[in-house]
Amino acid sequence: MNTYTEYLEKAQHEFLNGLKQLQELNIKGITTMSDLFAQVPTIEGQDAKIAVPTATEVVERTFAFTNQLLETRKEYMVKLAELATEAQKQFADTAKRVAEAAKN
Numbered sequence: 315m316n317t318y319t320e321y322l323e324k325a326q327h328e329f330l331n332g333l334k335q336l337q338e339l340n341i342k343g344i345t346t347m348s349d350l351f352a353q354v355p356t357i358e359g360q361d362a363k364i365a366v367p368t369a370t371e372v373v374e375r376t377f378a379f380t381n382q383l384l385e386t387r388k389e390y391m392v393k394l395a396e397l398a399t400e401a402q403k404q405f406a407d408t409a410k411r412v413a414e415a416a417k418n
Contacts, residue, residue, distance in 0.1 A: 367375070
């Protein structure tokens with residue numbers, strides 16, 4: 315097998331491993347959310363009282379969560395951009411080496 319084929323097989327293997335890990339994390343996230351929903355308190359009986367947040371508290375909590383979500387997405391996208399930049403650089407370097415090798 316030549317090194318190009320080995321490289322492609324390794325890249326495919328790494329991609330599939332990453333995809334499997336991502337899918338496992340997704341399943342864990344769904345399971346966690348399901349578990350949280352199962353823990354939501356229920357009102358039993360006529361005398362049961364539940365603390366209902368004010369509209370202001372709901373807005374504050376919603377925006378706090380939204381800010382956390384946006385910060386998490388930003389960190390993720392910055393990492394992806396850094397990876398893309400590095401991959402682009404490596405691709406350009408490889409293309410330059412291939413072009414130089416073709417001249418010889």
